Amino acid sequence: MTLDTLAGRFAYNDDHEAFRRTVRSFLEREGVPHVAAWEADRLVPRDFWRKAGAIGMLCPSVAERYGGPGLDFGYNAVVDEEMAYAGVPAGFSLQSDIVVGYLEHYGSDEQKAQWLPRMVSGEVITAIAMTEPGTGSDLQAIRTTARKDGNHYVLNGTKTYITNGQNTDLTLVVAKTDPDAIPAWKGMSIILVESDRAGFRKGRNLDKIGQEAADTSELFFDDVRVPITHCLGEEGKGFTYLMSQLPQERLSIAISVQASAQKAFDETVAFTKDRKAFAGVVFDFQNTRFVLAGLKAKLQVGWAHLDWAIARHLKGALTNEEGAAAKLWHSELQWEVMDQCLQLHGGAGYMNEYPIARSWRAARVSRIYGGTSEIMKEVIGRKL
CATH class of the missing domain: 2.40.110.10 (Butyryl-CoA Dehydrogenase, subunit A, domain 2)
Structure with missing residues (x-):
């Protein structure tokens, strides 16, 4: 299963989906085969950033006069989904969804001209x-x-x-x-x-x-x-600037964690249908199907909510508390999916050779970075 098989999505148009195919092909060729080596080195090489920049994966929102394609946030979201689903760990979303926004909105003409073109190309990496x-x-x-x-x-x-x-x-x-x-x-x-x-x-x-x-x-x-x-x-004005960019930052996290949860679910369905147990396979047990059915229903709701949030953000209408709610709900869902999927793997789930182990460990930080779940509840609660 891949993300384009999810029926009924409405956040994207045909151009977004054509871009998705380009991104997916690139990741399958230049990213996925190298993840294990990058994890051993504890670093993604800079040439991967430049290759991604060459096909337009970095900073899609940057205006043409600064070397970018001047596209909408939907293209950022496509990259976020595909990177997370493929399990490729480069910090593109920080550069494209967070840092670039500060320069675009608050940077001087000189700052934009100096940095944005090289951020688009991958020559410059930001934090x-x-x-x-x-x-x-x-x-x-x-x-x-x-x-x-x-x-x-x-x-x-x-x-x-x-x-x-x-x-x-x-x-x-x-x-x-x-x-x-x-x-x-x-x-x-x-x-x-x-x-x-x-x-x-x-x-x-x-x-x-x-x-x-x-x-x-x-x-x-x-x-x-x-x-x-x-x-x-x-x-x-730094604090004011930081607060104004939070809805997109938190939506970006929500998109990535939803896609990674979907990947864990898809892999677990395949694993349970293959894993032998008691003259059958693990998928044959009613408990397995019930757990997976419950997760599938929640993932379905999650995708519908994300499309709503993306569409709302494209109109400039996503509020700070709505962004916080998206980050809260999807990161909590990701952890539920990861934990239950690892359980369905049995002892294999505790072995690093299985993708679910790496995904489970990687997911734990989602309820912490970008604002903890507790802070997200505080942000939402203040507007009740």
Whole structure:
């Protein structure tokens, strides 16, 4: 089963589906055969990014004047679905669905001209540095500072759990340009920092329980000097910018986790129909079929909801709490699917040679990153 066999989807048009075929073919040829090696190396090579950029997989929304195709978010969603279903771990969604939006909406003409074309081509890989060793969901408590010194900022601080941290060429660093501001969010800004700046250092490629090939790093800033012109948008507006981009970020996660859940389900149906047990196969047991039937029903609901959310986002109408609800529901569904599918694999499910083991481990973070499930409930609850 593949994603295009899901009947009745309405978020996409024929152009989206033609693009999907191109993406799928590319991943089958250039991605899937290499995943095991990338996991062993704990890094996706940069040439894979450039190959993806060459076929238009990166940053589809970027305008033609900045080297992009100027397409809608539906093309991002296609890439997210196909990457997740194929199990290819490159951090494309961070670049295409999150980082690029900040530059598109708040960057100066000079910043856009300098960075967007190379983000589209895959020549430049980006990251966004928010989380710190002592600060996760409470973003206002960050301690990284960007102090003015003449026509430069001087950055000091430490970031952690940074996706694309080892490969990054350009990092959007969330820092306090006014540490004394009350409330604290009014003193936060986003500063563009190139990786070759003196005082910038990439730390460990962190040892995670899953998603081994998706590099996640510590980043250190020790008196890093960058020009004042590297501030993204207005100084002191960083927190506002971050909040405004959350619906798309959380929708992007919801899309990916739904597709990965579908893949785990499809693989489990095939496994249970092949696995011998008591003169039959595991699929013959009523309990197996009932578990799979329940998961199938929830996945069906999930796809319908995603199409609604994608269509709503394409109209610019998806709210912050709707994005939070999508991230909450689909990440919780993903974990339910993964856990029950692993159980149906029996002892084989605990062996890393089976895809379900890798998928199960990789899925655990979905209810944490992009805002924990508890934070998502808080966001939704505030609007009740």
